[in-house]
Amino acid sequence: MRVLFRFFAATQCRGRSAVYEALSESVAGDDALLGLLLDTPGDQRRPSLLFAAVNLLLAAHPGDELSAYYAIHGGRRTPDERLVPAFAAFCADHRDELLRLLRERSTQTNEIRRCVALRLALDHVRRRLPGPFALVEVGASAGLNLLFDHYGYRLNGRQDPGAGAPVISCEVRGDPNGFALGTAPRITRRLGIDRNPVDLSDPDARAWLEAFIWPEQVGELATLRAATDLALASAELSVVPGEATTDTARLIGQLPGSEPVVVFTASLLSYLAAEARSAFVAQLQEAAAHRPVAWAFAEGPGLLATVGLHTPALNGPLSRRNSLYAVGVSLRGPGLRDDQLLALADPYLRWLAPARTKADDFAWLPSDG
Numbered sequence: 001m002r003v004l005f006r007f008f009a010a011t012q013c014r015g016r017s018a019v020y021e022a023l024s025e026s027v028a029g030d031d032a033l034l035g036l037l038l039d040t041p042g043d044q045r046r047p048s049l050l051f052a053a054v055n056l057l058l059a060a061h062p063g064d065e066l067s068a069y070y071a072i073h074g075g076r077r078t079p080d081e082r083l084v085p086a087f088a089a090f091c092a093d094h095r096d097e098l099l100r101l102l103r104e105r106s107t108q109t110n111e112i113r114r115c116v117a118l119r120l121a122l123d124h125v126r127r128r129l130p131g132p133f134a135l136v137e138v139g140a141s142a143g144l145n146l147l148f149d150h151y152g153y154r155l156n157g158r159q160d161p162g163a164g165a166p167v168i169s170c171e172v173r174g175d176p177n178g179f180a181l182g183t184a185p186r187i188t189r190r191l192g193i194d195r196n197p198v199d200l201s202d203p204d205a206r207a208w209l210e211a212f213i214w215p216e217q218v219g220e221l222a223t224l225r226a227a228t229d230l231a232l233a234s235a236e237l238s239v240v241p242g243e244a245t246t247d248t249a250r251l252i253g254q255l256p257g258s259e260p261v262v263v264f265t266a267s268l269l270s271y272l273a274a275e276a277r278s279a280f281v282a283q284l285q286e287a288a289a290h291r292p293v294a295w296a297f298a299e300g301p302g303l304l305a306t307v308g309l310h311t312p313a314l315n316g317p318l319s320r321r322n323s324l325y326a327v328g329v330s331l332r333g334p335g336l337r338d339d340q341l342l343a344l345a346d347p348y349l350r351w352l353a354p355a356r357t358k359a360d361d362f363a364w365l366p367s368d369g
């Protein structure tokens with residue numbers, strides 16, 4: 001776990017959250033704080049879970065010294081020598097509640113910036129298959145990505161004409177000249193599947209989702225709240241409980257119509273062990289026996305390298321660049337199979353680098369992106 005916190009500080013927090021970077025490094029060296037996670041189920045023992053549990057409790061204790069470091073709670077203080085003692089004191093004061101949350105809750109995020117990956121994938125699918133499409137997201141959380149065509153997009157500071165709110169910003173790296181997203185296709189239905197769906201009508205569930213917003217991310221919190229409001233007002237959206245490895249084909253099979261189904265996954269594969277990843281891909285293949293299925297993904301390259309995609313670039317050094325996500329599409333259907341990587345991106349889609357060729361291995365992209 002020590003290693004996990006150090007890795008988290010170096011790969012996720014640096015340049016993004018000075019507060020979590022300092023806290024991750026201090027937790028890594030503190031047996032009492034690490035010990036808080038000991039009763040947490042093994043696959044949930046993640047730095048993000050500890051920080052979310054603290055953040056949730058902090059929202060209910062706005063006067064605590066620790067709040068002063070959380071801009072999302074109105075704080076203005078930058079990390080200094082009091083941050084770590086304030087965090088340790090808060091954890092000690094709320095130990096029982098924290099332990100309960102860490103035992104009972106699981107990681108829950110819904111990052112709508114990843115809709116940029118979905119838009120890129122849909123542009124690719126449209127060049128191969130006529131729309132409209134049914135859209136399914138597996139590992140959908142609250143299903144906010146399913147409303148991708150209701151959001152505005154600002155790429156390299158240029159905003160889509162006619163875009164709505166919330167607005168998603170993304171930097172295009174590498175060769176941004178002329179890069180633009182196509183028009184969003186018509187979506188016939190929107191279905192989310194999640195082992196543990198977030199019910200946005202439950203204030204507790206919304207608060208838990210918001211607890212995963214980082215201390216400095218005031219804009220992200222506003223974006224999440226705007227997307228949540230849209231989802232609550234939407235009659236089109238449904239997220240059903242389901243297990244990626246056993247329910248995906250059946251739930252796709254229940255969709256009416258025969259239009260192609262775009263199945264989006266973003267940050268799902270890291271939750272699946274090797275056998276489960278193969279089982280999920282087998283579900284996609286099973287669904288594709290009945291109607292075309294386009295698997296649009298934003299996932300770690302090393303995990304994608306294990307699921308039999310026909311993308312030679314994943315057999316090389318790209319598969320070790322796991323602090324980034326590969327964005328791509330695997331088209332499957334009767335007589336149809338075409339896999340392609342479209343971009344390499346930051347896992348939160350703050351930036352993406354479009355592929356320069358069909359077989360791009362992104363060796364040209366510096367290691368820090």
Ligand SMILES: C[S@@+](CC[C@H](N)C(=O)[O-])C[C@H]1O[C@@H](n2cnc3c(N)ncnc32)[C@H](O)[C@@H]1O
Nearest residue numbers: 109110111139141194195196243244266267271
């Ligand atoms: C990191 S969140 C990503 C949510 C959303 N795709 C996004 O990009 O914001 C991963 C989601 O996958 C769900 N999940 C994990 N394992 C799953 C499984 N085996 N079957 C279905 N959903 C799963 C979790 O409950 C969680 O909501």
